[in-house]
Amino acid sequence: MTAIGWFQILLFAVIIALCAKPLGAYIYAVLESKNHFLSRLLRPLETNSYRLVGIDPDHDMTWIEYSQSLLAFSLVSLLFTYAILRLQGLLPFNPMQFSTANAPSWATALTPDLAFNTAMSFTTNTNWQAYSGENTLSYLSQMLGLAFHNWVSAAAGIVVAVALIRGFARRTAQGLGNFWADMTRTCLYILLPICFVYSLFLVYQGVPQNFNAYTEATTIEGSKQIIPQGPIASQESIKMLGTNGGGFLNANSSHPFENPTPLSNFIQLLSIFLIPAALTYTFGKAIGDTRQGWTLLSAMFLLFFAGVFICYHFEAQGNPNVARQNVEISTKTLGDTGGNMEGKEVRFGLANSALFATVTTDASCGAVNAMHDSYTPLGGLIPLLNIQLGEIVFGGVGAGLYGMLIYAVLTVFIAGLMVGRTPEYVGKKIEKKEVKMAMLFVLAAAFCILVFTGLACILNLPEKSLLNPQGATWNNINNSGPHGLSEILYAFSSATGNNGSAFAGLSVNTPFYNTLLALAMFIGRFLMIVPVLAMAGSLAQKKYVPATSGTFPTYTWLFTLLLISIILIVGALTFFPALTLGPIVEHFLMNEHRLF
Amino acid sequence: MMLSQIAPAIRLTVLLAIATGIIFPFVITAIAQLMLPHQSNGSLIAVNQQTVGSELLGQLFVKPEYFHGRPSAAGSGYSGESSSGTNYGPTSKKLILGDASFAGVKQLAENYRKENNLETDILVPVDAVTRSSSGLDPDISPQNAFLQSERVAQARGINSNAVNELIKRHTNNRDLGLFGQPRVNVLQLNLALDSLKQTKQ
Structure with a gap:
């Protein structure tokens, strides 16, 4: 590790902390439809949208109506994207003529199962890349099929968090707000202004933005190189800001056209955490006690620093099997281009790659600027564990806050059990229904990850099976030994956690994996959101209970530590056995120079 | 409902x-x-009205008179239509020892030493024997570049000090003096080498 590496990491954290309050207050103003500095400019667009969509923004929805609207919207937009992907050969903005008879020889077919997986993945904010953008998708598919979901799935995450915040903030209320109005406001006032400036900044740094066909260059040694093109910058901005993470290009944010410079990289990192951090302040402001928001944020920061320290440390140590071939890996000599450089870019080096891997999995972003599959075992354990803990450290836009609030509810419940009192959180009694919903939230994810991983490890399909041409489903791994298990475990963790990053060696573009992973994404999205909304509905109906001397204060360091302990205990109990068989045993074998 | x-x-x-x-x-x-x-439009570079590449994308160099980029896992090497890393993990036998169709770290290190006429006790910088994440990494570390300068100078019949000067001039420092890594853009360095020759003639 280097001093300048740590300086960049600390600067990143300071900027995030400084932005939380102003942006959080702005989000609060937007969603409570108060006046703010953009309302005069953009209000006509908002009111006209309501007229076009034919809804009454002041109609207050119950949690059931709110869930139904969200599910209906997700269903419609899922089918919409599936149709665009399947029909891309007939639609415009397809200069490379993908999915037509004139497609180039290096194109990949967009099969029905791949289209389904991709549509599901973008609807659920996962953005898992079974597809490889530059050789599969037309520009229309990218913009209208995928980038559209980058906007709306991010907005959907934010509005669910806002509904839960209202559940805590409102007293004896039936409604949680209006889903359609919340979606429109989020897109228009929060995502649009940031993405507008951000896209142009990315172009300035070198990200292409055009509708040209790919360029064929003759290199100075005389060979041919195809240079991909496209409207990349306008998609890259919302991909990061909305914690989506699905790349325009296969190599995602490690591709020089998605992330050309260390400066663009730093801004991309900031844009992942920006909204999730701000939402903790929005929460505090809405319930009238900002200390509660800061407490959640401090727990997030502690878990973040622990993760980035471990990841950076082991990446800087590097791979002893590489060093053995008379290769210099010491960071004392090479700085941040030493250590483990397999699957990393020189312009980012170790510090920015370790930081990116931690941030993208703390949040449910899933963009990568280095290949997680090639990380050292314990360096790669961090992104895997971050996802399995539920991506609550900052988390996806919205999804992180509601995940963290679920853990806060569990924490006061467990603390309440220890002293034999009815638990309360921010003035609301936590009762049977809330705890049931919280447990459903935690168990659905664990069940999905572990059972599906187990299934993929043992399903012995026949050779050349239609479901999986490789035959047995464990044949799809790219690495043998413990690392192979890590690849499968990572895939189902990432899909269930709606993250979208991968140990990308696993060959997932087969009907078996495309379908099972799509199911995992569905469960990971909607079996999380519906319990959260149910909890929000139940909380909104409750009376406010003023704090007494017997109330466990939830704005102290004691609560922060208890919250972190609960997160780690639940996570460790659930996943430690599987992690032991994967990355942990691999770490010891690597140091003994065992190869597979 | x-x-x-x-x-x-x-x-x-x-x-x-x-x-x-x-x-x-x-x-x-x-x-x-x-x-x-x-x-x-992709930061394209044209030489004599002919597009030779993009400033941002690495390309394949094998001739001794050019600096070589890192090994690449994108298609047949720096293929722009299929960006990718190897996705081999740290305990992969193929990554370290290679096989008939894939050069492992061991072989890459031996090749690098042979090409650049290095003694066996000189350690090869790790970026020279590992493949990047995109397979299109345009940069190498300055250490990697300096180890190649003797070979490049010999193949071109010019003084290696001139080549070293050129590397220094083409080393991009950290963005804003802080972010990322000092690095050498291989394509731009090689283009500068070519124009060096032209101005001399």
């Missing part, structure tokens, strides 16, 4: 799809093409 939500869902999908999926990228394209045409 849920059916009553389908109609607004369809209308909002259409509205937001047009706004975010069509209007937004077109507006950004219009502004970007007007203000930043070079970057918008």
